[in-house]
Amino acid sequence: MKKRGAKALTIASALITYTERSLRDLVRDHSAGNGTKSSDAQSTNSQVRYQQRELLESIVSLMPSEKAAFPINFLCCLLRSAIFLKASTSCKNELEKRVSAILEHVSVDDLLVLSFTYDGERLFDLESVRKIISGFVEKEKSMAVFSGSGDFRESCSCSPAMHRVAKTVGTYLGEIATSGELSISKFNGIANLVPKGSRKVDDDLYRAIDIYLKAHPNLDEIEREKICSSMDPLKLSYEARVHASQNKRLPVQIVLHALYYDQLKLRSGLDNDRSTPDAAATRNQLQADVSLIKENEALRSELTRMKLYISDMQKGNNQAGTGSSSKSGTSGHKKHTFFSSMSKTFGKLNPFKHGSKDTSNIDDDVAAMDGTKPRRRRFSIS
Secondary structure: OOOOOHHHHHHHHHHHHHHHHHHHHHHOOOOOOOOOOOOHHHOOHHHHHHHHHHHHHHHHHHOOOOOOOHHHHHHHHHHHHHHOOOOOOOHHHHHHHHHHOHHHHHHHHOOOOOOOOOOOOOEOHHHHHHOOOOOOHHHHHHHHHHOOOOOOOHHHHOOOHHHHHHHHHHHHHHHHHHOOOOOOHHHHHOOOOOOOHHHOOOHHHHHHHHHHHHHHOOOHHHHHHHHHHOOOHHHHHHHHHHHHHHHOOOOOOHHHHHHHHHHHHHHOOOOOOOOOOOOOHHHHHHHHHHHHHHHHHHHHHHHHHHHHHHHHHHHHHHHHHHHHHHHHHHHHHHHHHHHHHHHHHHHHHHHEEEEEEOOOHHHHHHHHHHHOOOOOOOOOOO
């Protein structure tokens, strides 16, 4: 058919019909959940599994090069079959590239087909979903670079296709958030693939985070802050902010952000959820004020710690000064008593104890020290 110049859509239609007949248990009625049960698929013998894998790889190799020749739900169904049958890496990569090329047309149900097993009981594969979203974002960035429209990041985030994909990914995360096998790293890994600027509001992402926190009630404060790091609380709608301000499952920081945003809007007199000419300037001011509040809180806590440290130092110095003064007072009292006693002892031996520094009476003192006393004369008239 290719050699005779058949159109790509004609070949694609023939391949779809052939696939639905030959791999009926794997690809038919996948959206309604009527596909093969996991237990039935596991009971299939290895020979049948091998034949199905070979047939699937042959079908993928015969696909025309036009990316939009196949409907996206058919491609997602083929990719799930390839993952289940453990097809070659080249086969899975080809299907992932085709889905990524038209991801703006994907629905949440199509992504759920890739994520859960055939019976829908547990998560099947998230790596393919991550590759598909990452490939789409890279394609949008490349298109923005080649178009030469200024900042490629901003132009990529503002494209209508990126807006649709961002909304679909947010809703998709809300659908898989109840799974106990979904870790915080996997949740954030998928949520952070989409640029934050591509979301006009983060209500879908907030709903997904709230569902995740409700399904995982044993998370501590740090883990809850990690799961909320992919969301911008300043981009929530008024209803979402009201719900967040009363949500006890959210960390305290997110609640404070929501309350602060409402207070700032009340002060500025802006209408709730209505576009204004200076919306970007208002948002930048909000972010600057929030960062300033964080810095003030950090400085206040640091100042409190310094005050406590200085008061502890002063208490220690006062205690040390009291102890040294008491010791010095005791030793001084003992020293005074010792020298006073020694001075009294030496004073008894001092010949000049009662004398003065004047040396005019030295002769009299020497005479007084002599043993002969002067004879007392008796004066008479005669």
